[in-house]
Amino acid sequence: xxxxxxxxxxxxxxxxxxxxxxxxxxxxxxxxxxxxxxxxxxxxxxxxxxxxxxxxxxxxxxxxxxxxxxxxxxxxxxxxxxxxxxx
Numbered sequence: 311x312x313x314x315x316x317x318x319x320x321x322x323x324x325x326x327x328x329x330x331x332x333x334x335x336x337x338x339x340x341x342x343x344x345x346x347x348x349x350x351x352x353x354x355x356x357x358x359x360x361x362x363x364x365x366x367x368x369x370x371x372x373x374x375x376x377x378x379x380x381x382x383x384x385x386x387x388x389x390x391x392x393x394x395x396x397x
Contacts (some may be wrong), residue, residue: 311336312378316355331355335385338369346371351385 316331337346339348353366366389372381 312381329356333382333385335381344369344371344373345375346373349381349385353385353389 312335314333315329317327318330319327319375322353330350333351334353335349335351337347337386338350340365341347348369348371350369351367354364368388368389370381370384
């Protein structure tokens with residue numbers, strides 16, 4: 311499992327840091343015919359100026375020969391794509 315935490319640290323002041331997002335990724339499946347594993351993810355974050363927490367879940371396939379950065383990229387694209395029309 312991977313857990314990525316995003317913190318806002320105003321002016322580099324660690325005493326005022328605030329967690330603004332978290333992404334948890336877990337391997338849930340075996341390889342398919344393309345040697346890709348299936349991963350589930352849950353993302354939680356607070357939008358700037360909002361008190362509510364947004365939550366998104368989903369799955370993505372990924373080949374472990376590629377970097378975990380590429381897995382993260384695939385997930386971020388899946389999260390952002392439906393949100394780009396929200397203003």
